[in-house]
Amino acid sequence: MFDFGIITNWIHTQLTAVMSEGAAVFLECVIIGICLLLLYVVIAIIMIYMERKVCAAFQCRLGPVRVGPWGSIQVICDVFKMLTKEIITIRHSDKFLYNLAPYIVILASVMAFACIPISRGLEILDFNVGVLFFMAASSIGIVGILLAGWSSNSKYSLIGAMRSGAQMISYELSVGLSILTIVVLTDTMQFSEIVMRQADGWFIFKGHIPAVIAFVIYLIAGNAEVNRGPFDLPEAESELTAGYHTEYSGMHFGLFYVAEFVNLFIISGIAATIFLGGWMPLHIPGLDGFNAVMDAIPGFIWFFAKAFFIVWLLMWIKWTFPRLRIDQILTLEWKYLVPIGLLNLLLMVIVVVFKLHF
Amino acid sequence: MKRNVNIKSMKYEDFNDNEYIEQMLKELRDNGTNVIVGCLDDVIEWGRSNSLWPLTFATSCCGIEFMAIGAARYDFARFGFEVARSSPRQADFIMVAGTITHKMAPVLKRLYDQMADPKYVIATGGCAISGGPFKKSYHVVDGVDKIIPVDVYIPGCPPRPEAMLYGLMQLQRKVKAQRFLGGLNKGISEKEYERLMREDTNKAEDLKEYDESGLA
Amino acid sequence: MENRVDIKERMNAIEPSAVWSEAGDGMFKVPVSAFRGLAERLRNKEGFDFLRSLTGMDWGEEGLGCVYHLENTSTGENIVLSTADTDRENASLPSVHDLWKGANINEREAYDFFGIKFIGHPDLRRFFLRDDWKGYPLRKDYDPSLNPLNMENEGNEDEAPSYEMTPDGSYILKRHPLFEDQEYVINIGPQHPATHGVLRFRVSLEGETIKKLDVHSGYIHRGIEKLCETLNYPQTLGFTDRLDYLGAMQNRHALCACIEKAMGLEVSERILYIRTIMDELQRIDSHLLFIACLCQDMGALTVFFFGFRDREKILDILEQTTGGRLIQTYNTIGGVQADIHPEFVRKVKDFIKYMRPKLNEYNEIFTGNVIAQQRLKGTGVLSREDAISFGATGGTGRASGWACDVRKRHPYAMYGKVDFKEITYTEGDCFARYMVRLKEIEQSLNIIEQLIDNIPEGEYQMKVKPVIKLPEGSWYTAVEGSRGEFGVFIESHGDKSPYRMKFRSTGLPLVSCIDTISRNAKIADLIAIGGTLDYVVPDIDR
Structure with a gap:
């Protein structure tokens, strides 16, 4: 398995050779920041394109075909369009908060994005409480959405924001519980470490029953966390026109739009990392030849393949199911997912204590 | 400098009113343009023309055909009209599909005002163009161009989806021929904007019981 | 199967002042004073529980009035009533909104188009036209130049007028608030993806729960x-x-x-x-x-x-x-x-x-x-x-x-x-x-x-004079x-x-x-x- 740490370390030694340690670190931070944002944008573009093609396939349509081969640069057009659209100032809105809101959403999304280990040695934020940091960073997004709804001076936005507040804070709990279930299994909160522990089998296999339950809960809660159908109440098109971002135009709306798609990727990426081994290839203990072949495939391909598989799964759900109602969403969370999650956590503890896992 | 107003896999001659586009191009060319700005402009117009998002707006029969072009057989997502937005702030053009009545006229005007620049209007069907069969009625606006500026007219009652696609392509061509930098992008100053807004606010406050919820 | 009209024979006993007129389908012409009582009897005693149609009419000299198509849903009996008030300036008919709930909006429509005041109707606002519309368009003497295109945004009428009978036989105008000041009222439509066109609801909410709903229509009223x-x-x-x-x-x-x-x-x-x-x-x-x-x-x-x-x-x-x-x-x-x-x-x-x-x-x-x-x-x-x-x-x-x-x-x-x-x-x-x-x-x-x-084989178009x-x-x-x-x-x-x-x-x-x-x-x-x-x-x- 190729370790990107070799490259990064080499760059670091080259840089320290020509400048002081502090300056080198600063320069590296800048470069990494730029790379992170670039990757963020690329992922966003791929996700939006994928969404269009996938939903077109489900709906017996073609989707974009005109711009570029198979419509592949359609999203670039949209970006140009978005950038050149007017940003409307809303009368009687709280201008500062109104303009701040999309940036908070995107900031939270970028911070959470940085937590995902893409390949061996390609972890940007990786420390011993990484899971905790990820949870904290991703929940800042709610603040942005609430601000957007509150400051827009529109009743639709306000209802949308209140819905998302109730929904996202509730589902945060289930996301946390299902991640915690795996943390119990691994006894580490560091993402790179979590991936390394899956070298002899992914957690979804190693943790068997409780891990599978946790995985399913995570998918449901994660889907709700990013406001995607069937949990897309905050922006329920047929009810609230566009929910919390009704009044946003131009690139401000674009930021919400992009953040939504990347958040979906982040949720899928984390699911892939925690349950499906992240960049770790499929290893079956005892079959060395098989494992060697699997190792030949680079880690980031493993990671993206798993992440996009889960993205596809969530898209499938989105385009099939009708939307839930707000009371049903909260019932599902508080009456079903949280108790099941808690029991599942207990089950995992029992499994770990009595060493019933593989 | 010949600007490209072609639509992929469509013949230039197949479009009917090329004179209008050519006239538009000629006027633009007469002024001359900076190469860099021109190139940048080409890219922007290419992007804009391929990403025109409609407002989901329909008043009557034509609305059903508008839904039909979004559906599987006609699928306007192929051309980049993918995302029908329900919020006027996020839409690029409004397809006036159906009759506009006296009661609806101020609402339509308001919707148009709520859209972010650059914005376009397509008048779809006889009613939106001229009042259609209801021209003589006491409650029908004979032509939306009396209220808002129209870019493309699509005749028919209701127009076939093919006609609508053709009209949408004509809009794409028009957008391609336009110039975002210089002309289309008015770029009014913050101060001017504030002034206009205040003017508007004062007018609105005269109306008793003005609905603050914004969306009509 | 023809509409059963054996009510015709019984009608004399129910309301002797009703006059049968033969032209077309035939209908009973009822004087305004007897109409409300007859309607109550038909609804409660005779079981005419379905108001098929309520049509406002302008009969010129004979005044303004309405035609009611009623049906008894258990027997399938049908009856047509008409009544008219000759006073064109202040035409008023008794409201039947409490007998047939469907009459509520139909009466508003008749008021809107003909200016017929329905005494006792709780909410006699215009339904299709703007509140500031002048005149009544379906009257034969309506002048369309009264109402040029008005581009001012329409205000919201928050008070429902109603005409109520006083003991001396005249009627007075009362106004009832539709929504209280504290209510959280949101506007759904006329341009909204879920209204299937240009319908408008004003909805009073408590949280997400609907407390009251007021329908506005007429955004596609083409006359x-x-x-x-x-x-x-x-x-x-x-x-x-x-x-x-x-x-x-x-x-x-x-x-x-x-x-x-x-x-x-x-x-x-x-x-x-x-x-x-x-x-x-x-x-x-x-x-x-x-x-x-x-x-x-x-x-x-x-x-x-x-x-x-x-x-x-x-x-x-x-x-x-x-x-x-x-x-x-x-x-x-x-x-x-x-x-x-x-x-x-x-x-x-x-x-x-x-x-x-x-x-x-x-x-x-x-x-x-x-x-x-x-x-x-x-x-x-x-x-x-x-x-x-x-x-x-x-x-x-x-x-x-x-x-x-x-x-x-x-x-x-x-x-x-x-x-x-x-x-x-x-x-x-x-x-x-x-x-x-x-x-x-x-x-x-x-x-x-x-x-x-x-x-079967045959003509697809009968011979009809142009x-x-x-x-x-x-x-x-x-x-x-x-x-x-x-x-x-x-x-x-x-x-x-x-x-x-x-x-x-x-x-x-x-x-x-x-x-x-x-x-x-x-x-x-x-x-x-x-x-x-x-x-x-x-x-x-x-």
């Missing part, structure tokens, strides 16, 4: 009824297609049938067959669109595309014969525009073969879906009594257990001779309304199947439209254009009951309720 009065009979046909464009065939069928009835014209069997088949194709088309739009509103976007995919197959068939996709302009007075296409029969058969298995697809993706069931079951319950009282016909009424199908009640065309089941449910909730339509697609396929092989003059009188004909009873009322004074033409909107009763059934529902339920009621706004506004 078709007034326009018809200036056109001759064949010209009026064009408007019917544009009323409820998802029931274009049926609407036009109703008008043609009404004119044919007035002319005393019998059409050939072939025409009846073709009309019936076309009506049913249109019904399937409309129900498919209903499912598509309902699912889209509820967030299941894929079903929307399925619905449109299957709908296109019908449009292809219709297009081949009629030349139109959505608006076919096919029926004419005394026949149809063109004979059926040689491939019509084969294509319809192919379609039936195609459609039956596809229905399962809807069941799999939507009907059986747990979220869909959770959201639809038990929401927006409309009781049978309310359905009748509001006059909510069509799938909505049948979902509430009211067998209101005009095809069974007053069979027309070939419906008396084909074998089909009237689908009824008793729950009255959104899910029942959805299931009724889904099942009706099957029944429509059955009807077509029985007819398609047996289309200028049609109807004798004096008034006629009412109803067909089962895609979303309920679509009726046409014509009053002729012997000219080549109608004196008054009124279309019984299928959607208006549906919209009038929306306030009742959506109270205490969530705002998301309102979308489901609106979707399952299945109204088409241009049909409401006319």
